Amino acid sequence: MSVGQSESDTNLTSRRARWQAARLDAETRAMLAKDTRHFLRQSVSTPCLNVIGRAEGIHIWDGQGRRYMDFHGNNVHHIGYGHPRVKAAITRAMDELPFAPRRYTCERSIQLAEKLGKIAPGRLSKCLFTTGGSDAVEVAVRLARAATGRFKTLSFWDAFHGAGTGASALSGEMLFRSGPAAPMVAGAEHVAPFACYACAYGYKTDANGNPPLELCNTACARMVDYVLAREGDVACVVAEPARAVPYIPPPGFWAIVREACHKRGALLIFDEIPTGLGKTGRMFASEHDGVEPDILVVGKALGGGILPIAAVIARENLDVAQDWAFGHYTHEKNPVTAAAALETIAVIEEEGLVENAARVGHVALERMAAMKAKHACIGDVRGRGLLLGLELVTNRESREPAGDLAEAVLYRALDAGLSFKTTMGNVLTLTPPLTVTESQMLEALDIIDAALGAEHST
Numbered sequence: 380m381s382v383g384q385s386e387s388d389t390n391l392t393s394r395r396a397r398w399q400a401a402r403l404d405a406e407t408r409a410m411l412a413k414d415t416r417h418f419l420r421q422s423v424s425t426p427c428l429n430v431i432g433r434a435e436g437i438h439i440w441d442g443q444g445r446r447y448m449d450f451h452g453n454n455v456h457h458i459g460y461g462h463p464r465v466k467a468a469i470t471r472a473m474d475e476l477p478f479a480p481r482r483y484t485c486e487r488s489i490q491l492a493e494k495l496g497k498i499a500p501g502r503l504s505k506c507l508f509t510t511g512g513s514d515a516v517e518v519a520v521r522l523a524r525a526a527t528g529r530f531k532t533l534s535f536w537d538a539f540h541g542a543g544t545g546a547s548a549l550s551g552e553m554l555f556r557s558g559p560a561a562p563m564v565a566g567a568e569h570v571a572p573f574a575c576y577a578c579a580y581g582y583k584t585d586a587n588g589n590p591p592l593e594l595c596n597t598a599c600a601r602m603v604d605y606v607l608a609r610e611g612d613v614a615c616v617v618a619e620p621a622r623a624v625p626y627i628p629p630p631g632f633w634a635i636v637r638e639a640c641h642k643r644g645a646l647l648i649f650d651e652i653p654t655g656l657g658k659t660g661r662m663f664a665s666e667h668d669g670v671e672p673d674i675l676v677v678g679k680a681l682g683g684g685i686l687p688i689a690a691v692i693a694r695e696n697l698d699v700a701q702d703w704a705f706g707h708y709t710h711e712k713n714p715v716t717a718a719a720a721l722e723t724i725a726v727i728e729e730e731g732l733v734e735n736a737a738r739v740g741h742v743a744l745e746r747m748a749a750m751k752a753k754h755a756c757i758g759d760v761r762g763r764g765l766l767l768g769l770e771l772v773t774n775r776e777s778r779e780p781a782g783d784l785a786e787a788v789l790y791r792a793l794d795a796g797l798s799f800k801t802t803m804g805n806v807l808t809l810t811p812p813l814t815v816t817e818s819q820m821l822e823a824l825d826i827i828d829a830a831l832g833a834e835h836s837t
């Protein structure tokens with residue numbers, strides 16, 4: 380059986396093998412072989428592309444000392460790798476109190492919960508912490524179940540919400556929900572996502588990427604209401620407010636879904652694990668749409684790109700599951716990860732990184748539009764803040780994905796010192812740290828521009 384792979388670039392293509400044969404020295408190849416020997420292989424993970432030796436600021440260095448601007452970073456590196464303030468905060472926290480065993484609380488965890496309640500939108504204020512995002516998504520769903528007395532969920536095809544059994548049931552790609560992940564959790568319903576350039580309902584965006592709202596009437600949002608009404612007993616809608624592909628919601632999408640949840644008695648959970656803490660040029664991506672979720676999930680960058688921590692932030696009146704242990708994790712009140720998160724948020728606020736993301740992202744989108752005018756293979760450019768994508772197609776009319784070209788561009792970019800991820804096979808996804816400067820952003824786009832030009836001249 381062929382398993383559709385779209386979340387990331389593929390790790391078994393002949394292009395990758397050729398690039399590795401040409402670029403990696405014997406020592407690196409030996410280390411990759413050792414990695415394959417000792418780790419269970421899995422799609423989009425192992426075997427690995429290369430060995431990393433160092434990570435600092437917006438850069439990573441491979442085992443051979445070559446430096447790359449990291450425009451992927453799993454979205455953990457908002458403040459750049461190895462921020463000195465976060466390293467110092469972690470050291471201090473370890474010296475003061477290395478761990479909080481269950482039944483004890485500690486000052487740093489309380490401070491973090493209080494801080495997240497302050498920066499989260501609207502009335503969201505009560506928290507639980509987990510080690511990873513997948514766990515936090517599952518905690519959010521369990522809370523929604525406790526609060527509504529219902530157990531079904533509604534999420535989007537093509538989404539990814541984590542590798543756990545519950546989180547992967549919410550995910551919408553074969554790679555994560557079939558094979559060993561099946562059978563799925565009962566009641567995990569799905570609906571087609573917003574994806575205006577590749578609309579599941581067949582509507583076409585105009586040359587500027589705008590959806591034909593007068594024609595489509597935001598069918599993708601109305602289908603959420605339809606399914607909620609037909610099922611009648613859905614506990615929650617779980618979604619990324621801006622999809623990490625990226626896809627940006629059409630205007631009005633979230634207002635319609637918010638209203639549908641309200642009408643049908645479902646809670647709205649926003650998974651802001653990649654987008655939260657400033658990626659889209661606002662502290663939370665949902666702020667662009669003026670819609671407040673009932674529960675918000677953050678993770679990834681929360682640990683400053685050093686330690687793993689994620690958080691669930693809920694409305695106070697959803698604090699109704701005290702009789703259940705629905706987020707009973709060993710590192711629930713870890714003072715060291717909490718210290719890393721507190722310092723990370725302080726860095727984001729004090730260094731004006733959300734504003735920087737908005738400003739540099741704006742410059743990038745303008746430059747990407749100019750690239751689209753120049754290269755016929757760029758079908759669409761889109762993004763918000765530093766969540767950016769260039770979608771490559773073989774033909775602008777048919778919008779056929781140009782996956783092989785995307786991969787070729789990736790390897791050319793790596794040769795020129797830029798690392799990024801391809802998503803859905805043909806979207807060059809750029810998610811640099813929030814610390815990226817305008818000139819670094821333009822340098823990265825120059826690299827992609829040159830790679831596209833070189834591919835067309837070969």
Ligand SMILES: Cc1ncc(COP(=O)(O)O)c(C=O)c1O
Binds near residue numbers: 542653
């Ligand atoms: C939208 C989204 N949700 C959840 C997760 C899972 O987070 P973690 O890998 O920390 O479990 C991810 C990770 O990539 C993600 O992108």
